[in-house]
Amino acid sequence: MSTWQYIVDHREEILLQTEEHLLITLTAIALATAVGVSLGILITRKPWMAKGILGLVGIIQTIPSLALLGFMLPLLGIGTLPAVVALFLYALLPIVSNTYIGITNISKPAVEAAIGMGMTRSQILRYVELPLALPTILTGIKTATVINVGVATLCAFIGAGGLGQLIFRGISLNNTPMILAGAIPASFLAISLDAFLGLVQRHYKSKMLWIGLFVVAAIWLAVSLWPERSPTSSLTAGFNSEFIERADGFVRLDSTYNLPLTIKEMEIGLMYQALHEGKVDVIDGFSTDGRIKAYDLKLLKDDQQYFPPYEAAPIVNNATLTLHPQLRQVINMLKITNDEMVELNYEVDQNKTDLQTAAFDFLQSKGLQAHKGAGHSDSPHIVIGSKAFTENYLMAHLFAQLIEGNTNLQTKLILGFGGTKIIFEALKAKEIDMYVEYTGTGLLVLLDEKYTPDATPSETYQRVKKGFQHQYNITWMEPIGFNNTFALMMRRNMADSLNIHTISDLSDHLHHIK
Secondary structure, three states, rough: HHHHOOOOOOHHHHHHHHHHHHHHHHHHHHHHHHHHHHHHHHHHOHHHHHHHHHHHHHHHHHHHHHHHHHHHHHOOOHHHHHHHHHHHHHHHHHHHHHHHHHHHHOOHHHHHHHHHOOOOOHHHHHHHHHHHHHHHHHHHOOOOOOOOHHHHHHHHHHHOOOOHHHHHHHHOOOOOOHHHHHHHHHHHHHHHHHHHHHHHHHOOOOOHHHHHHHHHHHHHHHHHHOOOOOOOOOOOOEOOHHHHHHHHHHHHHHHOOOOOOEEOOHHHHHHHHHHHHHOOOOEEEEOOOHHHHHOOHHHHHHEOOOOOEEEEEEEEEHHHHHHHHHHHHHOOOOOOOHHHHHHHHHHHHOOOHHHHHHHHHHHOOOOOOOOOOOOOOOOEEEEEEEEOOHHHHHHHHHHHHHHHHHHOOOEEEEEEEEOHHHHHHHHHOOOOOEEEHHHHHHHHHHHOOOOOOOOOOOHHHHHHHHHHHHOOOOOEEEOOOEEEOOEEEHHHHHHHOOOOOEEHHHHHHHHHHH
16 A cells, blocks of 8 residues: 555545644643743742753753653653653753843843833733844754654654654554554654744734744634543553554454453553553453452453464574574573463563563573573674563573573674564564464464364464465464463452453443443
């Protein structure tokens, strides 16, 4: 599908996300302008404060965007509020510094003339300093606005919406038209706002311009305060971007069960927190995730057998196995049950044990030789990749430590690939040698074949093993032993109170309350 066709087909979603993006950005800029200009004026009156305030807003600007958003989560939770606060903080530096520079660089004769005319300090500020400094202040506001349009795309990670949803969903699925459907409107917003503020800067003395700005601000305020659209249902789902679009994800799940949920898109780790805090009612997740136990969540039974088996197994390039035949025996040594995988995930997610230590301790408990410091070689024989969630991180560490502990081979870890198709492309291109995949994902997403509900896990495994050898020259090693299937889950107390135990029960409830 071409980019243009994708944009046409998804125009309503793109317009909604553009509206969200614009409101988040402009709200933050409005707050930053009010606070930033005030601080800029303050430090012109109290020069001894200038170094401290400019230094503070400068330090904030150096914090990586994702890190700043991460800092907001424990304080403000997920959603729009932490996004607006983070963007507000990012916008302060250019506005504060330009206000300070604009006022302090005004020629002394102009100020002295105002004093000679008997003006008070507030009158000098209002009639002399601010009008003369306004072009410089507007430059700072313009810079902050353009920066914030770009940074706002990252706010999709914390459930704040905006055009970042399409961008990150496209990255997860290696879908260029989807990425561009988010990136092009974001670029257009930045260019348009830059041009608009440039126009304001050139014609700031025009009264009609300021009247027009007042009208635009009033409309924007009315839109931002207008009651939100009625949700499609009384239950809200938090889904990660890949699950929304992938072949075994929500689109086909919805066609099987008919689930009119209101969907919020968010990063995998935040879904569990959002469900636990009551900000969403249903999430997609993995059946071996340790947070199910930690948050007392209930997995809804897939009573129509939509999801296939997701048996975990390492997949390795044939060329790598030919070059290092000893890998076969070592890789197949690792066996993990479902309960053991749940405990491993729990140890990392809830007890905050670092991945390297958790992997090493587990291998030691199994009586397997392991090298704890594995995965950091500058000249590796084997490069191991992982997807961006706890279990796959653990798998990469486990195999790196196992390989280095039982062979003379050196390994390197490349962790956190942004989606299944991205890491698989890296494997096909021999940029990595192996990673852990799941049979259901291999069948539906990578082979793009249909799942037969009555197929056994063993039959599904043999099917993907044969298909990968034939199409990609990639070997599926022996299954590790656990089945990490996709699942829909709810807070246990809510599911029990609504008598929801299966996905069909959820569908019945959603249609009953409509």
